[in-house]
Amino acid sequence: MRMTTDLDAQWAVRWVRETARVVAENRALLIDLDRAIGDADHGENLDRGFSAVVAKLDSADVPSTPAAVLEQVAMTLMSTVGGAAGPLYGTAFLRAATSVGDADVIDAETAAAMIRAARDGIVARGKAEVGDKTMVDAWTPASESAETAAQAGANAPDVLAAAANAAHAGAVATEPLIARKGRASYLGERSAGHQDPGAVSTALILQAAADSAGGAVA
Amino acid sequence: MRMTTDLDAQWAVRWVRETARVVAENRALLIDLDRAIGDADHGENLDRGFSAVVAKLDSADVPSTPAAVLEQVAMTLMSTVGGAAGPLYGTAFLRAATSVGDADVIDAETAAAMIRAARDGIVARGKAEVGDKTMVDAWTPASESAETAAQAGANAPDVLAAAANAAHAGAVATEPLIARKGRASYLGERSAGHQDPGAVSTALILQAAADSAGGAVA
Amino acid sequence: MKKLINDPRAVVDESVEGFGLAHADLVTVHPDPLFITRKDAPVQGKVGLVSGGGSGHEPLHAGFVGRGMLDAAVPGAVFTSPTPDQIIPATAAVDGGAGVLHIVKNYTGDVLNFETAAEMAEADGVSVRSVLVNDDVAVEDSLYTAGRRGVGGTVFVERIAGAAAERGDDLDGVTAVAQRVVDSVRSMGVALAACTVPHAGVPSFELAEDEIEIGIGIHGEPGRHRIAMEDADGITQRLLDPIVADLRLTAGDRTLVLVNGMGGTPASELYIVFRKVAQLLDGLGVTIERSLVGNYITALEMQGASLTILRVDDEMLELWDTPVNTAALRWGA
Amino acid sequence: MKKLINDPRAVVDESVEGFGLAHADLVTVHPDPLFITRKDAPVQGKVGLVSGGGSGHEPLHAGFVGRGMLDAAVPGAVFTSPTPDQIIPATAAVDGGAGVLHIVKNYTGDVLNFETAAEMAEADGVSVRSVLVNDDVAVEDSLYTAGRRGVGGTVFVERIAGAAAERGDDLDGVTAVAQRVVDSVRSMGVALAACTVPHAGVPSFELAEDEIEIGIGIHGEPGRHRIAMEDADGITQRLLDPIVADLRLTAGDRTLVLVNGMGGTPASELYIVFRKVAQLLDGLGVTIERSLVGNYITALEMQGASLTILRVDDEMLELWDTPVNTAALRWGA
Numbered sequence A, B: 001m002r003m004t005t006d007l008d009a010q011w012a013v014r015w016v017r018e019t020a021r022v023v024a025e026n027r028a029l030l031i032d033l034d035r036a037i038g039d040a041d042h043g044e045n046l047d048r049g050f051s052a053v054v055a056k057l058d059s060a061d062v063p064s065t066p067a068a069v070l071e072q073v074a075m076t077l078m079s080t081v082g083g084a085a086g087p088l089y090g091t092a093f094l095r096a097a098t099s100v101g102d103a104d105v106i107d108a109e110t111a112a113a114m115i116r117a118a119r120d121g122i123v124a125r126g127k128a129e130v131g132d133k134t135m136v137d138a139w140t141p142a143s144e145s146a147e148t149a150a151q152a153g154a155n156a157p158d159v160l161a162a163a164a165n166a167a168h169a170g171a172v173a174t175e176p177l178i179a180r181k182g183r184a185s186y187l188g189e190r191s192a193g194h195q196d197p198g199a200v201s202t203a204l205i206l207q208a209a210a211d212s213a214g215g216a217v218a
Numbered sequence C, D: 001m002k003k004l005i006n007d008p009r010a011v012v013d014e015s016v017e018g019f020g021l022a023h024a025d026l027v028t029v030h031p032d033p034l035f036i037t038r039k040d041a042p043v044q045g046k047v048g049l050v051s052g053g054g055s056g057h058e059p060l061h062a063g064f065v066g067r068g069m070l071d072a073a074v075p076g077a078v079f080t081s082p083t084p085d086q087i088i089p090a091t092a093a094v095d096g097g098a099g100v101l102h103i104v105k106n107y108t109g110d111v112l113n114f115e116t117a118a119e120m121a122e123a124d125g126v127s128v129r130s131v132l133v134n135d136d137v138a139v140e141d142s143l144y145t146a147g148r149r150g151v152g153g154t155v156f157v158e159r160i161a162g163a164a165a166e167r168g169d170d171l172d173g174v175t176a177v178a179q180r181v182v183d184s185v186r187s188m189g190v191a192l193a194a195c196t197v198p199h200a201g202v203p204s205f206e207l208a209e210d211e212i213e214i215g216i217g218i219h220g221e222p223g224r225h226r227i228a229m230e231d232a233d234g235i236t237q238r239l240l241d242p243i244v245a246d247l248r249l250t251a252g253d254r255t256l257v258l259v260n261g262m263g264g265t266p267a268s269e270l271y272i273v274f275r276k277v278a279q280l281l282d283g284l285g286v287t288i289e290r291s292l293v294g295n296y297i298t299a300l301e302m303q304g305a306s307l308t309i310l311r312v313d314d315e316m317l318e319l320w321d322t323p324v325n326t327a328a329l330r331w332g333a
């Protein structure tokens, strides 16, 4: 069982390629969400970033551990995305890589710890709290659900699936909130009524993680 | 008969006041015509000019001869209208004044000569020929019809009415023409299909002259 | 129509008043009749330079009043040439005894009003010469038009003639330099969207989302023809080609280039156009000695650009580089 | 969307390339990673000034690179802050041994990317300080926002800190001057019509024909509230009041005023706004010592304006008046 469900470097590669695909597919949606309460670049920024990530994977030898893949993703995002999302997602992938260490495969608990590390990195960089209408509102329930699933004995793919589901719900739940961090906060009460673009992209990224692992997603 | 139909200084005053009125009334029309093949200011320019003419009449003793009234109109138009129409109409009224001399009243022949002088002044300033799609295309038939009417024994009001009718027809006839003078000439063939704003305003001005004289206009 | 204005009829007066307040160190605004002179006018012994025209082309002309450029600017109503009763006192106010040059853009209204003013100023004892700027290659200079329009080339004429006047050239000399610039400068413009004249209240023409107007002037008038939208490089080629042809530019020629915004175009787009102009001229072996990129002669908030190229010689370049101190063009001071 | 561009993704690269070609005497463009330095960088012994941010605000920042202002500008994608891998080499390239000041507009993205870059540049042995510009009074500086945005005040910070660096102040001194400007400058903006981000292709918001947005920033984002269209004098009052209140301007205060166009607003309208600002400040007994009116920090082709007021003292004014030679701000040189 362990042999088939733990996550290796190939999974990490599939994850980022799948992320690039869904980000490209949802580029216009993310731009539109950001247009409503921000500056209309979130979809473009992530598309540019993950395209670069894929280009990098295509051009060089694929790193041999999941952490090495994630670190390469982190560096590429940091140097190509820009804006708020660049450093935040960059930090998330960097912390995720660090938390995984030099293991060849990621089991359920490590997967949950990896998501927690990513989430904590974002909070450390951006200082947002739950309810501020940011990607933290997707990462925090994702991390909690992942931990719950891991404790309940789920395998790694299912841990990711739990995280993805919670992230989706968290993203949807940002709609009525009034933003208190990031660009949307300038709008005050006018920020209510729209989902946060970063929370939505977080859900897409975690969904890609689960899909690449073959986890059972609701 | 002569006592009642010849045109005195009061007629000249009525003429310019009536012109101010119809120009204000047709301001948007003249702007629109100029917007199509020029720069959208003809109505505004004439409205500004004739408003100033009226203000001048209101503020000072009314000159005692028709020529003196017309000369005052000429100077005011020259200093308030600007653009192509300012110097052209200014010259027209100045030449009209000169042609009338210091007579107290204008009879039919003088009226025809006055229109001829105005028309010739415009041609001298602007160098346009009939068919160039300018105000000359209204003034020229107006002047010819006025002369024909005067030779046929019409009284001064009817001379003006003949001029006004011909000016109207001349203005309408500019529609299919391709402009060769003024701003509309820059459009080349695209200038066809619109009446020339200056020809239309000429018809309005001559119509006002006739109306103020009580001439029988068709 | 949404504009940062009060009464549409007060636009020019209020705007020029604000200009005078913002640049009180450079200019004096004479309110009635309206004209603007450089602070230290008349400069004794120097030829005075007067230009003017309809408003709505800012910074032209008031933005070019000051040392090394114009002595007076005479603004008319929006897109309407000024009247002689403004031009005459402006001319008198800048006559330092060496006479005055009128720089007139070739439009019937401008020509007629400046002509009248020049005659009357002469009658008042001022020596007046005129040059007609007619650089727009979109308009054929033929029997069938009022002649080519004066557009972006005006900036070069005002600057280089202004430098010649500052250098101390006499009236004939300044006139000759100005005429030399007129003879060597050509322009071509494009509009992506029309402008709205305040007193008209509606756009001067309507363009579909995929149409542009080629060969536009600076008065919101429609252009020579309407074509399907193209990319910046394609449009730039369309602006450049007729200028190169008309000026007969060939390898070894030296030029001064203006990529001008019509008022509503971001600077970033103008630089994309300049990039292509530089590449294309480089390909022809033509050198760009100096350049300007920005809003220099506009049509209110029109979206679009124009390209102006002047073939320069050593003297023009030397004059170009002398100090100039105006609201919109400044160096060496 | 109609723009003078080629590929929407190449807008920044091509525009900066054109900028470099047009101002080859002033700047060097480093293409990959993209940043712009002043021609003679690094100036030995002088504190280096680096600023940057999303593109689309031109002439900010590249237009302010040159003597007496910035040593380097780092442009991100449109409305997107640049990345550390651009900021780090830009910082290194302008370090003349006296350290480098980062001038950062207060947006989460800018703050995070410059923070990272500063840390890494420090690790590489460059002394780096930062100032955060946060002058926009439309945004409450409270627990409930990301803090006030950096807008027009940036121009004053870059200029005055740049002058201090040119004067030879050390890194602490330049930082202190910059911080003093930040502490004394406030801004407020209005939009009449939105802009269109090239990669988005649709306007960033929709306004009815009789609506305006008050309290907008420079990223095409909606403002604090939407009100019915007013005349220029009324709008100007709305921009001025919160600034006067926040700065506690009172009779006898001396100021530097910027009436800034957002990219699609004619200069004539900006001067109408300036006229009212001058009248209102005069009524308060507040002096305008110097002023700028024009497009200095834009949001693509947005229609609208912002007002920035800096309370100045003798030293700031003296620094302001020293020579500056950049593409967009130039005097005494």
Ligand SMILES: Nc1ncnc2c1ncn2[C@@H]1O[C@H](COP(=O)(O)OP(=O)(O)O)[C@@H](O)[C@H]1O
Residues within 6 Å of the ligand: A034, A038, A039, A041, A042, A045, A082, A083, A084, A085, A086, A088, A122, A125, A126, A127, A128, A133, A134, A135, A136, A181, A182, A183, A196, A197, A198, A199, D079, D080, D081, D108, D109, D110
């Ligand atoms: N302080 C913060 N902490 C966490 N997430 C943040 C913070 N600020 C912004 N974000 C996230 O970043 C997203 C915006 O990213 P993006 O549009 O790429 O950057 P920018 O706001 O610089 O244009 C927001 O939707 C939000 O989820």
Ligand SMILES: Nc1ncnc2c1ncn2[C@@H]1O[C@H](COP(=O)(O)OP(=O)(O)O)[C@@H](O)[C@H]1O
Residues within 6 Å of the ligand: B034, B038, B039, B041, B042, B045, B082, B083, B084, B085, B086, B088, B122, B125, B126, B127, B128, B133, B134, B135, B136, B181, B182, B183, B196, B197, B198, B199, C079, C080, C081, C108, C109, C110
């Ligand atoms: N050379 C000319 N001769 C006669 N009339 C002319 C000439 N040029 C222009 N016009 C007339 O002037 C009218 C335009 O006037 P107006 O719009 O007030 O001035 P402008 O063209 O300067 O904006 C044209 O419709 C035309 O009738």
Ligand SMILES: [Mg+2]
Residues within 6 Å of the ligand: A034, A038, A039, A040, A041, A042, A083, A183
């Ligand atoms: Mg964004």
Ligand SMILES: [Mg+2]
Residues within 6 Å of the ligand: B034, B038, B039, B040, B041, B042, B083, B183
């Ligand atoms: Mg007209």
Ligand SMILES: [Mg+2]
Residues within 6 Å of the ligand: B039, B041, B083, B084, C054, C079, C080, C081, C109
């Ligand atoms: Mg006109």
Ligand SMILES: [Mg+2]
Residues within 6 Å of the ligand: A039, A041, A083, A084, D054, D079, D080, D081, D109
């Ligand atoms: Mg952004």
